[in-house]
Amino acid sequence: MNLRVGIAVFVAGLLMHTSIHFAIASSPMAVWIMTYNVENLFDTVKDPVKKDADFLPLSLKADPKIQAECRAMQKSEWRQRCLTLDYSEAVLAEKIKRLGEVILSLQGHKGPDVIILQEVENLGVLKQLADQGLPHSDYRAILLEGSDYRGIDVAILTRLQPLGDAHLEKIPFEEKAMKREKLANDFREVLVQDLALPGGDVLTVMGVHLPAPFHDASLRQQALAFLKKLRDQRGSNRYTLVAGDFNITRDENHDLGVLNQAEKDGWVVAHRLGCYQCKGTSYYPPKKQWSFLDMVWLSERMSPQSKETGWKLIPDATRVVDNGSKHQRNKQKTPEPFSVHYSKIKGVSDHFPLLVGLTRK
Numbered sequence: 001m002n003l004r005v006g007i008a009v010f011v012a013g014l015l016m017h018t019s020i021h022f023a024i025a026s027s028p029m030a031v032w033i034m035t036y037n038v039e040n041l042f043d044t045v046k047d048p049v050k051k052d053a054d055f056l057p058l059s060l061k062a063d064p065k066i067q068a069e070c071r072a073m074q075k076s077e078w079r080q081r082c083l084t085l086d087y088s089e090a091v092l093a094e095k096i097k098r099l100g101e102v103i104l105s106l107q108g109h110k111g112p113d114v115i116i117l118q119e120v121e122n123l124g125v126l127k128q129l130a131d132q133g134l135p136h137s138d139y140r141a142i143l144l145e146g147s148d149y150r151g152i153d154v155a156i157l158t159r160l161q162p163l164g165d166a167h168l169e170k171i172p173f174e175e176k177a178m179k180r181e182k183l184a185n186d187f188r189e190v191l192v193q194d195l196a197l198p199g200g201d202v203l204t205v206m207g208v209h210l211p212a213p214f215h216d217a218s219l220r221q222q223a224l225a226f227l228k229k230l231r232d233q234r235g236s237n238r239y240t241l242v243a244g245d246f247n248i249t250r251d252e253n254h255d256l257g258v259l260n261q262a263e264k265d266g267w268v269v270a271h272r273l274g275c276y277q278c279k280g281t282s283y284y285p286p287k288k289q290w291s292f293l294d295m296v297w298l299s300e301r302m303s304p305q306s307k308e309t310g311w312k313l314i315p316d317a318t319r320v321v322d323n324g325s326k327h328q329r330n331k332q333k334t335p336e337p338f339s340v341h342y343s344k345i346k347g348v349s350d351h352f353p354l355l356v357g358l359t360r361k
Helices: 003-025 064-071 076-084 089-103 123-133 175-180 217-233 250-256 258-264
Strands: 030-041 114-120 140-143 153-158 161-169 190-196 202-209 239-245 267-269 282-284 289-291 294-299 311-313 339-341 344-346 354-360
Touching: 030 089, 030 123, 030 202, 030 239, 030 294, 064 076, 089 123, 114 123, 114 202, 114 239, 123 140, 123 153, 140 161, 140 190, 153 190, 153 202, 175 217, 190 217, 202 217, 217 239, 217 250, 217 258, 250 258, 250 289, 258 267, 294 354
Parallel strands: 030 114, 202 239
Antiparallel strands: 030 354, 114 153, 140 153, 161 190, 190 202, 239 294, 267 294, 282 289, 311 354, 339 344
């Protein structure tokens, strides 16, 4: 095959893929779902219960009680940020604007149909994101206050109709592990919400933000066992989707075979069926290592290989969203965390979002 023929074949294949993808995307029987850790989406008001002193305007940080909260933080960089960061209304507005740019870069500038978010302080700031960063997108905002001591919660924005009320499922971590890892106030519950798919089917969405990688892997293993239990309780004929920040690093997956076991347990791991060229959603500079901390897992009946009629994952539509905003990545093309230094604002989030598509076959 000569060069011209090779290029023609490549372009034809690309156009065919694009046209198929467009046909699916514009179909009324397609649904797009994204998970996104938005990195410390706080409002600018002091919560009387939570430890949110670092994300406040400097005008409030003159309060001795707030300064004491800052100085009580374990790491020096956290203390420094807490004492010096001017997290003003203008900074929050820019954070929301940049998140909106990323989200609205998808699906004809409408954004995905469902977004599972992590690190959102409360329902008020979630509604700010929906109203100011995602205007005319018709999202319903869902968030229930959880147990995390900082107040970072799991949330959902959805254009699909919610069915019934959302609720939180507390992960039953072993008490000894909780004490050993000092996890008593440093974990997030599972946010569960049923949604109406086009045509009347029901999709159960479980939003997660599992314990951070510096906590022992056994905690995440316990959480995964609990998610399987929640899925199995609903029966194999249900459409179930788990999405969020699993905090499972590349090394942990390699050493413990986490995703291999997940597939044996009847989960469809979205990025393992598509997204073959994707490096990951999070980058750890000391190890120069990418990880899929952010994932979407689906019940087995949603596998493209399943012979059962119904809603399926679109494998080649799975993608890491890494170019939705000029602020989203740095020169190394890794996630640029959101930061403020001498009034100069950088980045969007220290995670890239993951997008998946579902269609009915």
